[in-house]
Amino acid sequence: MLDIKDLTAGVEGKTILNGLSLTLPKGEVHAIMGPNGSGKSTLAYTLAGRDGYEVTGGSAALDGQDLLDMEPHERAAAGLYLGLQYPVEIPGVSNVNFLRTAVNAQRRARGEEEISAGDFLRAMRKEAEAFDLTMDHMKRGVNVGFSGGEKKRNEMIQMAMIEPKVAVLDETDSGLDIDALRVVANGINRLRSTDRSILIITHYQRLLDYVEPDRIHVLKTGRIATSGGPELAAELEREGYDAISAEAA
Amino acid sequence: MSERPTKKDEAWRYADFDALKEHWPDSADRWETVDVAAGETKRELVRLLPDPDLVSDVTRLKVTVGDGGRYELFALAARSRYGRLEIEATLGDGAHFEFGGAIIGKARATNEFIVRVNHEQPNATSNQTVRAVLADKATGSFLGKVYVARGAQKTDGSQSSKAMLLDRTATANLKPELEIYADDVKCAHGATVGELDKRALFYMASRGIPPEIAERLMLQTFVAEGFAELGDDKAREALEADALGVLEALR
Numbered sequence: 162m163l164d165i166k167d168l169t170a171g172v173e174g175k176t177i178l179n180g181l182s183l184t185l186p187k188g189e190v191h192a193i194m195g196p197n198g199s200g201k202s203t204l205a206y207t208l209a210g211r212d213g214y215e216v217t218g219g220s221a222a223l224d225g226q227d228l229l230d231m232e233p234h235e236r237a238a239a240g241l242y243l244g245l246q247y248p249v250e251i252p253g254v255s256n257v258n259f260l261r262t263a264v265n266a267q268r269r270a271r272g273e274e275e276i277s278a279g280d281f282l283r284a285m286r287k288e289a290e291a292f293d294l295t296m297d298h299m300k301r302g303v304n305v306g307f308s309g310g311e312k313k314r315n316e317m318i319q320m321a322m323i324e325p326k327v328a329v330l331d332e333t334d335s336g337l338d339i340d341a342l343r344v345v346a347n348g349i350n351r352l353r354s355t356d357r358s359i360l361i362i363t364h365y366q367r368l369l370d371y372v373e374p375d376r377i378h379v380l381k382t383g384r385i386a387t388s389g390g391p392e393l394a395a396e397l398e399r400e401g402y403d404a405i406s407a408e409a410a
Numbered sequence: 411m412s413e414r415p416t417k418k419d420e421a422w423r424y425a426d427f428d429a430l431k432e433h434w435p436d437s438a439d440r441w442e443t444v445d446v447a448a449g450e451t452k453r454e455l456v457r458l459l460p461d462p463d464l465v466s467d468v469t470r471l472k473v474t475v476g477d478g479g480r481y482e483l484f485a486l487a488a489r490s491r492y493g494r495l496e497i498e499a500t501l502g503d504g505a506h507f508e509f510g511g512a513i514i515g516k517a518r519a520t521n522e523f524i525v526r527v528n529h530e531q532p533n534a535t536s537n538q539t540v541r542a543v544l545a546d547k548a549t550g551s552f553l554g555k556v557y558v559a560r561g562a563q564k565t566d567g568s569q570s571s572k573a574m575l576l577d578r579t580a581t582a583n584l585k586p587e588l589e590i591y592a593d594d595v596k597c598a599h600g601a602t603v604g605e606l607d608k609r610a611l612f613y614m615a616s617r618g619i620p621p622e623i624a625e626r627l628m629l630q631t632f633v634a635e636g637f638a639e640l641g642d643d644k645a646r647e648a649l650e651a652d653a654l655g656v657l658e659a660l661r
């Protein structure tokens with residue numbers, strides 16, 4: 162479903178992703194782990210098409226569609242979702258308005274019918290509650306006055322409402338206390354489905370205690386250094402990322 | 411009739427003189443007077459909507475608010491060439507003056523609010539809120555002065571002005587100014603000129619919102635801040651709708 166081949170990309174002329182290849186089949190959950198600065202967020206932003214992230218080689222396709230050729234909003238409509246490591250605040254634009262505009266823009270882009278205000282609000286209330294937030298939060302400006310953990314849970318609410326084909330969750334688990342981590346993990350498990358793929362970017366093993374990935378990849382200096390089954394997480398926890406570099410070298 | 415102003419006149423320094431000369435003095439050199447009696451409240455809405463056939467449009471109001479009276483003025487300035495709204499308000503004891511305005515300009519439009527509030531008596535309050543959205547080579551200006559006379563104790567005057575430049579070629583002149591001769595007063599002012607938050611635009615795009623809709627959503631709420639103090643929901647929504655219409659035609 163998500164096919165990344167030999168991806169080379171960078172910021173301001175500095176190469177950060179260095180020939181990264183990764184295949185995320187339909188219905189699977191993979192995790193990318195790696196030390197700080199290894200390029201995890203750069204991968205996420207490059208896939209989403211953020212300004213300033215320049216692709217100098219390779220390809221990335223979602224369901225066979227070339228992502229790199231599309232504008233960021235077109236990538237979203239094609240089914241890509243990015244949960245941001247640092248969600249943005251947008252004062253004055255309510256979460257409700259923001260998300261409804263997003264859902265309907267995607268539906269229009271795909272030639273589908275828009276969702277009615279009533280149906281949308283009902284669904285949103287349900288998801289807000291599932292992630293331990295209230296409609297009161299949803300009526301406020303996007304992420305305005307939200308704690309770090311609330312912002313991350315809001316990323317999950319948005320994912321649940323948008324129903325993407327491929328979700329890339331960039332450290333959605335960092336900054337969460339243990340209760341919030343469980344809430345997010347339960348959400349990810351609930352949103353796992355045979356026609357959705359999820360790429361969990363994480364720095365710690367913690368989340369993977371609750372969400373068992375099909376595969377784990379270790380990112381080092383802009384490429385996948387090694388891949389393995391779920392048992393790799395515990396190994397990393399024990400031996401650290403440095404052991405991996407020795408193995409890869 | 412007075413002489414046609416020049417760039418040297420402080421209150422006219424950002425005016426479009428080419429546009430102005432066609433109308434001076436007939437329409438431009440005229441002050442309307444507004445009197446708000448003691449204890450009364452008066453509210454006015456001014457809409458200077460885009461009009462390609464109108465070269466210049468100058469509205470000048472001299473407002474006197476009696477003791478304990480209240481005057482509210484909300485304005486949208488979006489003339490295609492030159493629009494100017496000038497207000498001089500003189501407040502009695504305990505009176506309030508409220509000004510809320512939005513400027514929206516594109517192409518070579520010049521729109522400006524010139525506001526002078528005279529706190530001649532004690533205990534009066536005034537509040538001015540201006541938001542400007544400027545594209546292309548448009549100019550938007552706010553010259554806002556709060557004058558506090560000797561003896562006008564307990565004056566509270568605040569001004570907030572913000573401009574959003576959609577292109578580097580647009581110009582915003584925000585000049586809040588205080589002239590204070592009393593010692594027991596509270597006056598606050600702020601002025602900022604900025605651009606749309608790129609992080610927010612990317613965030614919206616990553617959710618599937620196309621750039622033109624994302625931009626409009628952000629500008630709509632920004633401009634609405636200019637009308638936030640308008641208590642009548644219906645009137646406020648109508649003004650916001652007019653502003654949205656102008657915003658939609660910006661790009």
Ligand SMILES: Nc1ncnc2c1ncn2[C@@H]1O[C@H](COP(=O)(O)OP(=O)(O)O)[C@@H](O)[C@H]1O
Binds near residue numbers: 173175195198204
């Ligand atoms: N905007 C940027 N400008 C310059 N360098 C950047 C920028 N963003 C990230 N980098 C650099 O790229 C490398 C990878 O960063 P990042 O992708 O954020 O790593 P991770 O998410 O794995 O911690 C780091 O060395 C970082 O300093």
Ligand SMILES: [Mg+2]
Binds near residue numbers: 203246
């Ligand atoms: Mg990161």
